[in-house]
Amino acid sequence: MTSVALAVTDGMLHFELGLACEVFGSAPDAVKVPWYDLAVCGPEAVRVGPFRLEPDHGFDRLPDADTVIVPGWADIDREPPAALVDAVRAAHEAGARVASLCTGAFVLAAAGLLDGRRATTHWAHTRALAARHPRVTVDPDVLYVDDGGVLTSAGKAAAMDLCLHLVRLDHGSSVANTVARNLVVPPHRDGGQAQFVSTPVPAPDHHPLAELFPWVIERLDRPLTVEDLARRARMSSRNLGRHFRSVTGTTPLQWLLIQRIRHAQELLETTDAGIDTIAAATGMGTGTTLRRHFNRTVGVPPDTYRRTFRSRTRPGPDDGGQHPDGRHRPGLA
Template identity: 55%
Template sequence: MVSDGPVRTAEGLSFDGADLAELERADTVIVPACADLQGDPPPELLGALRKAYARGARIASICTGAFTLAAAGLLDGRRATTHWMYAAELTQRWPAVKLDPNVLYTEDERIFTSAGECAGLDLCLHLVRLDHGSRVANTLARRMVIPPHREGGQAQYIDQPVPAGESTSLAPVLDWARTQLHRPLTIDELALRAAMSKRSFLRHFRASTGTTPLQWLVHERVARARDLLETTNDTVDRVAERCGFGSAQSLRVHFTRINQTTPYRYRQAFDPAR
């Protein structure tokens, strides 16, 4: 902190303060979200953060705390994230930051940033995992009643229901397709199932899901793969077969692209013993 006295949070909690000299021996410095995004952080704080990083400390920010790191120049040329509501503002003010608004947290040369405040929990679990291993991090996550590992963006964990309207006529077809992911599915077959011409089906499909049948199928197959990796002891080859990917390599490519982690690492995060 910069001024003397206890630190009070927006929720009314109070913490004993310490001066910036504490950063001179800290191994990890965590910068919380800041309420005043328009004001400039105190120069002495920015200088202390730069010195801590130069000394070898790792620096992490929660939510809009990334604005403080950016003001210190610690995010220049580095991949970072922040809450999606403020991503455009951060990019406008510090264009040298390689902002990725689609992830929960980032790590780039001892600089860590998280998206929203809940994503800060994911980041902190990641730090625990780096220091103490997956088993300790998973135990902590269970105590907190939160997922032990959420790599990638939040979109992969959000169900995408079919919007209300005429396109809900595709809902039975989509539900049926989910039961057939283990085998090849063609657009012609899906269109026939929907009792539509191929052209009409493609138009209704995009209006309903916002994507193409091929892209939708890939995401559904990856979602099925995640479930199998979490709940079964099937090999990656068997998981690929059950999800209709044809080969383990094909599964790895699509799984890594969507989840930003490999099937093996995803499974290890949920059960390191396997």
């Protein structure tokens, strides 16, 4: 079991705090792996949005956590409390993975954790973050940034994307998808997708691609083209690309590739099928093609990914999925 500590103080945004509690507080019934030990850490009592919250622990608990999450910081024109900044810095120095949700990036920046790193925050505040912290490379056009042990997200829905990304790193794609289904949210949006698109993302069943998506998912073993997708959606290839950019923030081919990769991850985690068999089942054609795209997208070869996540979901009797020093194995970056 890995530990997650939420660092809270007066002025935090309750939406980001709530979704982090929802993801890391308890696992869906269908998830059978050991779940997170969640702790809410802060002063004796804090005001979070309209609510009064009494944390379970003080900030001195943060350095003992495997992952520290800083929810959104409401008043970006005010410096975050020194006690919070110091505690987050100490946790990072102790080896914790540190993530911010939305404007929580201002806390990480104040702690110096983002110096020399690429980071993001809510699109409306990226200029302020860049101006106040010139040593940070602020990317205003992404959902989240995973820069090794320090992660930042854009606002609201992107905060959920980052939380699911952390679950995916720790427990694999299959478990993350189960959590997403339980929360009735999309199972995966790449961190590199655009924060701000030309039109709001419609409700899941009320956009021009609603019928196309499940049709594609059921046919990932086939060599689909943009023309195939456009024909199924009854629109031109140009209109298809425009709708894909509006709904997903990416192109049809890039979206299709990501679906193939995610399906490959699930097969690697849940079956003993060989690489060539998985390549055929995901429409990659050959094991060589699968390895090339998988390595480029996920960052490790398929065999390494399988060994990592199969060992986590099936821990041996001696280690329980932990390092010998008791800390949870870090996720793949």
